[in-house]
Amino acid sequence: MQSTELDTQQFLNSLNTALVMVDDRLNIVYANHAGEALFETGRKQLCGHRLDDFFLPGNIDTTRLRAALRHGEDFTENEIRLCFRDNRNVMVDLTVTNLQLEEGARLLFEVKKIDQQKRISRENLQNAQHYAARELVRGLAHEIKNPLGGIRGAAQLLEKELSEEHKEFTQMIIEQSDRLRNLVDRLLGPNSLPRLNWNNVHQALEQVRNLMRVDSETPITIIRDYDPSIPPLMIDADMIQQAVLNIVRNSIQALTESETPNPQIRLVTRIERQMTIQGNRHALIAKIKVIDNGPGIPSDIKDTLFYPMVSSKQNGSGLGLSISQTLINHHGGKIDVESHPGHTEFVIYIPIDRKETGNDE
Numbered sequence: 001m002q003s004t005e006l007d008t009q010q011f012l013n014s015l016n017t018a019l020v021m022v023d024d025r026l027n028i029v030y031a032n033h034a035g036e037a038l039f040e041t042g043r044k045q046l047c048g049h050r051l052d053d054f055f056l057p058g059n060i061d062t063t064r065l066r067a068a069l070r071h072g073e074d075f076t077e078n079e080i081r082l083c084f085r086d087n088r089n090v091m092v093d094l095t096v097t098n099l100q101l102e103e104g105a106r107l108l109f110e111v112k113k114i115d116q117q118k119r120i121s122r123e124n125l126q127n128a129q130h131y132a133a134r135e136l137v138r139g140l141a142h143e144i145k146n147p148l149g150g151i152r153g154a155a156q157l158l159e160k161e162l163s164e165e166h167k168e169f170t171q172m173i174i175e176q177s178d179r180l181r182n183l184v185d186r187l188l189g190p191n192s193l194p195r196l197n198w199n200n201v202h203q204a205l206e207q208v209r210n211l212m213r214v215d216s217e218t219p220i221t222i223i224r225d226y227d228p229s230i231p232p233l234m235i236d237a238d239m240i241q242q243a244v245l246n247i248v249r250n251s252i253q254a255l256t257e258s259e260t261p262n263p264q265i266r267l268v269t270r271i272e273r274q275m276t277i278q279g280n281r282h283a284l285i286a287k288i289k290v291i292d293n294g295p296g297i298p299s300d301i302k303d304t305l306f307y308p309m310v311s312s313k314q315n316g317s318g319l320g321l322s323i324s325q326t327l328i329n330h331h332g333g334k335i336d337v338e339s340h341p342g343h344t345e346f347v348i349y350i351p352i353d354r355k356e357t358g359n360d361e
Contacts, residue, residue, distance in 0.1 A: 016034055018037070018109075018113075019109070020038070020109040020111065022065075023105075024069055024104055024105045026052065026107075027048060027050055028049055029047060029048075030047070033274065037272055038090070038111055040088070051065075054084060059083045065107060068096060074096060074098055077094045092111050092113055096109055152173070152177040155170045194235070194239050194331060199234075199240075204244065209224070219263075220252060220265055221264045222266075225267070226267075230269055235350065239330060243335075244290065246320035247290045247324055247335075251292040254344070260294050263293065265290065265291070267288075267289070269287060277349055284351070284352040285351055286349070287349055289346065289347050291343070296341040297337065297344055332350075335347065335349070
């Protein structure tokens with residue numbers, strides 16, 4: 001391949017806009033990296049396949065596309081929803097351009113995710129709110145732990161002066177003081193920094209899967225859909241395992257309490273390209289998805305789902321998701337969630353440094 005062609009290829013692959021080209025039979029003949037990310041598959045799995053094979057029936061207006069090919073027409077549509085066969089929904093702005101190449105007529109699709117800008121704005125707001133909530137909890141924890149220590153110490157001193165029949169009351173004070181102190185520590189979440197090593201993220205997921213089978217009394221189908229091309233990551237495997245486990249336990253509770261017929265949890269891994277997290281741009285991202293077919297997340301807690309003490313579950317502490325968010329933040333990543341009745345999808349994003357891939361791609 002000549003230098004100019006390489007430069008053009010690198011330029012197209014560096015774009016955030018997904019570019020997908022089809023021939024006159026609506027077979028895909030080209031996709032840049034953003035296009036592969038849109039379909040969540042590689043170019044080899046895209047090229048040669050019909051465009052509408054990847055979408056739910058009726059989502060792609062093939063009649064209009066064929067008419068555009070015949071008449072050489074271009075068109076643009078804003079805020080349309082693409083519905084993929086794997087139940088993903090993406091809101092996009094779409095531009096379709098006719099091209100006359102040596103190989104024949106082609107349609108070039110330029111797809112811009114408008115969800116992405118909304119997601120970045122939402123992420124910035126959530127980060128600010130999460131930080132404010134944690135600072136509030138830290139302040140309250142300091143104000144609570146100091147007098148708790150005094151109460152516990154006073155109860156221990158008082159116990160020495162009481163008869164055996166009254167010591168049960170001081171023991172109750174000590175036990176409840178310890179219980180409150182442990183609760184405050186859990187509210188503060190994990191404070192230790194991750195112990196980073198090269199790890200295969202799928203090994204952590206397999207540990208979670210094994211624990212799921214032990215923890216759940218309800219028979220839940222577990223589906224694994226792993227991307228073997230994800231390289232070893234510099235992560236704290238225990239932290240990643242705990243973060244995923246907290247999310248999975250939430251899914252199990254939701255499926256169990258709702259008595260969902262044919263309950264199912266899917267563990268999916270993929271690679272995402274060109275993504276901004278916490279204000280930093282990353283060329284490669286490892287995605288871990290936990291998807292269940294439960295009732296969905298109540299709309300009144302969606303925006304505060306990762307706050308401490310927020311839960312829709314009976315007897316739920318509301319700490320699991322907050323802790324998961326903190327653990328993933330320690331890795332420079334983030335957690336997103338999309339939910340509607342019958343489909344709840346948590347997505348963990350963990351940056352992959354280029355040096356971790358073993359090549360410059």
